[in-house]
Amino acid sequence: MTTDTDGVAASRPERPVRLAVRQSGVDAELAELARAEPGSLGHPGETLVALPPLLHICAYLEDELIGHVGLVLSAVRHGIETDDVAGLGHLLVSSRHRGHGIGGILVHAAIALAGDWDVRGILGFCEPDLVPFYERFGFTPAGPGVTVGQPGGRTAPLPASLTSVWRPLGPPALAVLGSFELLGLPF
């Protein structure tokens, strides 16, 4: 792995992957990446109204976007407590480039960035078969009994096809997240 002046990581030194953190201007490239991988983005936006990322962490090979993960700032109510959390979503690596550590680099970068925010953990939604992937990065399953915000002040249950995963950040970190209400749109 190599690092360049932008804090760039590469999984294969002969073909360096450049990481860039962007706030905007990624939509067209991301749509193109997702279009090439039909049905592969298992996230709440497929069935619910979802938030676009606030920050995009992009992996480029030369000028091509080959991987992406998004971060949002959100909040959860659990029991009588309400806490700010970072939300991780829109994780996708081009199928031509999977298995070379790029997904892991993106998740590590998201955790590192969210660690600078004043939040108690980082939350993601994924299909159940991806839980072992997230567990590699310190996430554990959260819930059950998860609801998410929808337009007009409505709430909706998290679709049964999705599970939530939680990684404490802090201090003070929230070690375990059980049943919770996401106070905003999912991501």
Ligand SMILES: CC(C)(COP(=O)(O)OP(=O)(O)OC[C@H]1O[C@@H](n2cnc3c(N)ncnc32)[C@H](O)[C@@H]1OP(=O)(O)O)[C@@H](O)C(=O)NCCC(=O)NCCS
């Ligand atoms: C999930 C995804 C992002 C992983 O990207 P990737 O670049 O292939 O991941 P990495 O190569 O960094 O894998 C990191 C580790 O996780 C493991 N891993 C990868 N996919 C996994 C899975 N589905 N389940 C369990 N472990 C997995 C890898 O074997 C690797 O382990 P290693 O470090 O021991 O070699 C990629 O497969 C993808 O884009 N999938 C489709 C979109 C998707 O499901 N997004 C998530 C929506 S929540």
